Amino acid sequence: MNDEKVARFMVLVIFAPLVEEYVFRGKLQSCLKTAFGAPIAIVVQGVCFGLIHAIALQKIYASLLGMGFGIIKEKENNLQSSTVMHMTINLIGWTIGTFINNS
Numbered sequence: 538m539n540d541e542k543v544a545r546f547m548v549l550v551i552f553a554p555l556v557e558e559y560v561f562r563g564k565l566q567s568c569l570k571t572a573f574g575a576p577i578a579i580v581v582q583g584v585c586f587g588l589i590h591a592i593a594l595q596k597i598y599a600s601l602l603g604m605g606f607g608i609i610k611e612k613e614n615n616l617q618s619s620t621v622m623h624m625t626i627n628l629i630g631w632t633i634g635t636f637i638n639n640s
Contacts, residue, residue: 542635549631554623561586561603562610562619570611579607602626 538546561582569578587600606619613619 545635546631550624550628554620554627557586557589558606558610558616558620558623562607563616566607566610575611579604579611582607 565585566578566582569581572578573581583600583602583604583606586603586606587596587598590596590599602623606623609619609622610616
């Protein structure tokens with residue numbers, strides 16, 4: 538595996554999910570929940586999460602995934618489960634992207 542693939546793996550599969558879960562589910566969702574309740578907090582943080590993604594299709598599915606991660610965070614009352622799920626989804630995307638680019 539070359540250095541670029543390793544760097545992309547580290548950013549996409551490790552670093553981004555850790556930071557995004559902390560920011561969106563850990564901080565934003567928690568603050569919004571206090572002010573507006575869990576359902577609104579989950580939807581708003583999910584939409585905000587979607588908006589940081591670059592491509593229109595990514596914005597849509599990232600919003601939905603963000604809401605899913607928010608529900609997981611709410612049900613489990615921790616960030617570990619949503620972070621592992623986020624890392625798994627990014628790993629699948631990274632693997633597919635790496636495979637397609639090597640074809």
